Amino acid sequence: MLQFKLVLLGDSSVGKSSIVHRFVKDSFDEFRESTIGAAFLSQSIKLDEDDTVIKFEIWDTAGQERYKSLAPMYYRNANAALVVYDITASDSLSKAQSWVEELKNKVADDKLVICLVGNKLDLCQEDSGKRSVEISDAKQYADEQGLLFFEVSAKTGEKVNDVFKSIGESLYSYKKEELLSKSEQNGTNTHGQVDLQLQKPATSDPTSCCT
């Protein structure tokens, strides 16, 4: 089993906690309490490739602007970041973009996997007039920045699992690369402290989900 730390970032009430709860508990509440500071959850998934089990340690953070000053604490040593915006609120995309920028500037690990996620897809399916961020714009930005990209609905669950699966696959491929290059170097390791530690014995039940 491989274990990775994932952090959720994004403006307030874009649905960060709802996405996590859909992923971890497969449930949705119309009104979810605002997250103060951060909340910790974990969930495992199985990748098609090699039957690899990936365990995510998820840090769900508070979205209000001022909590940005605490964010470094949460994304320290993160392997992946889910940057969420609300597709019915264009402001939230620019907030997401500033998060991406911050991550790129401040996280030393160049293998950090960043996934841009537009949430509340269900609202636009009900009424296309509600959309205020075009999928093409967001996609273009994600491509330019080399991010994974999805539009999801935490409410219906659409594509939520795909997000985590695709993050897992990216992390796994980095991991394989790294192990390969390591064996080529005959075990000499100078960098990659963050990544090396990920190789762990499978001590936990992969299907377990912590609450």
Place this chain on the structure above:
Amino acid sequence: MITAIFGGFNANTRNDKEVPTNVDMLEFDDTDITSQEDTTADSEVQIGDLDVSLNHSKVDDEPFLNLDDQGSNNNNNETYSILNMCEMSIDDLNEIDVINGRKIEEPFNLLDASKLESNIMPASSDHYAHSYDRYGFRKASKYITEEEYDKWWSNYSYSCSKNKNKWERFMSNNGLPVINDTPKKFPAKNDKLKKLVRKGVPAEWRGDAWWAFVNGDDLLNKNKNLYMKLLRVVSQLDEFKNRNDKNADHKYLPELDVIERDLNRTFPNNLHFQREPFQISDPPMIKSLRNVLVAFAIYCPSIGYCQSLNFIAGLLLLFLDEERTFWMLVIITSTFLPGVHNFDLEGVNVNQGVLMLCVKEFLPEIWPFIEKNYNHDKKKPLHLRRTNEFLHKLPSIVLCTTNWLMSCFVGTFPIETTLRVWDCLFYEGSNFLFKISMSILKLNECHFMKNNDNGRTIYHFSIRKSNVNEVNRSNGTMPIEEMEAEILQSLQTSPKKYLDPDVLFDKTIMKRRMAFNKLDQDTIDTLRKYVTSQRLKYKKYSKLFGLNYDTKQNSSSKNDIYSDPSVLPKETINEMALEEIDEFKTKLDGDFPDKDVKIGLNNKQRMHSLP
């Protein structure tokens, strides 16, 4: 009847007005305003000089609270220090009102939370009303079933009523009247009262008791009508909003949107905060919450609105009217948690630093698990090993402990436990927040100790370096990150199971041998000053050497000046500068008495804290 379901809890003891029978009557009309002003006049209970913030017990020869001169003495020019922070003066507020020349709704007295129950709950709700507790919170949670709750409650409610008898006897022994189940005055602080508070203030008295403990009337009397004036501004903002005048919104209050988004995300599981499908407008509780939060944001621009204040204000509103809730919020953010909710949240870091110092001192058995790799780096010169570097780069445990303090444990525990903590917090001062934090850590001690047979895991806990992992693997102990995750997880979830406040208190707060019960408010105040200055110095020192404080703090352990100055890139800093850093750091440590932080305990006392 629905009211019966809510047990003995009835905040509506002050007003004997008829309970409205339909939703329309909830609209505020002139009659309401008049009667409410009467209520305000009635409630001018003079409480004397209860010094909550310093935890000085008052001399016993002053059993009653004097009608302190402070209350009547102020003139209108005298403003509370926080008011000075407010960009808008009272005159400004008046002016706005005059310009508009319109009648503005007076604040709605939500002291009568229970009065509203019949309106909030639909007629058909009887069948599920038993699922809610006496405050309107859903009994069941992810961690507690309704059956568990009911079973516990049947015992607990009995002890509550016994406890209330004790309170009543105590009040009457002190010659203090309790009219209509409403205490008019509370005695000055004394041991007996402290003991009673620790056993819990009767739910019906809570609002009045908290208000008395924090000396709320002093502040209110100094600022009469200020809240009303703020409300006028609030309703103006509403008007701008209705006109879709976005610029006006931003001019006055950039965070109005955040407040709005959080209103329905405050206690969505509480009946008073829920909007039923047939309700067109927001429930009164949501309206009050909006009023208080917006008024506060206007009044205190250095804070504005900070997520977590919604929960604090929301819980206060279940026990106090809007105006007193507002002032309580002012007191909490200035006296109990100074700086914590400010824009930069630096107060959060300061308080977490204080907590870490407390843990280091009072829970030495847990400290090694929490601490980062500062003290045991053998490469480090000896004089650098005893530093308090963790004050600048806080240990990962603060990921969990941060929201405890920010929200004053709202949401951390089941509600009865949170309320008990609040009783003591307002009576004893903010040191109680640290005691409770340490109580949780202590109760989770076993999770720290798990999988540790040889002590090495303690030693290397939370070091994210490859060589350490290899050490662990060879020892067959649990990998560090997994252990860390497990601890963080249990710190987050286990408090949500502390249904019975007595159990938590009996295990920790009431135990003399718990060293942290020696912690007093003076120590907390001193530590806050110390941590603040240390963090400031470190920031300056980082700048001095041309390091971007934030960037460095955020990066991973590579070239981490915080753990080891010797790994700084050579081109950034030469050997001479390195020496200077060492010297500077030593100096920093020297700033506090006895090199290492001492909290006034001798070794013998420390021994008692060991299990």
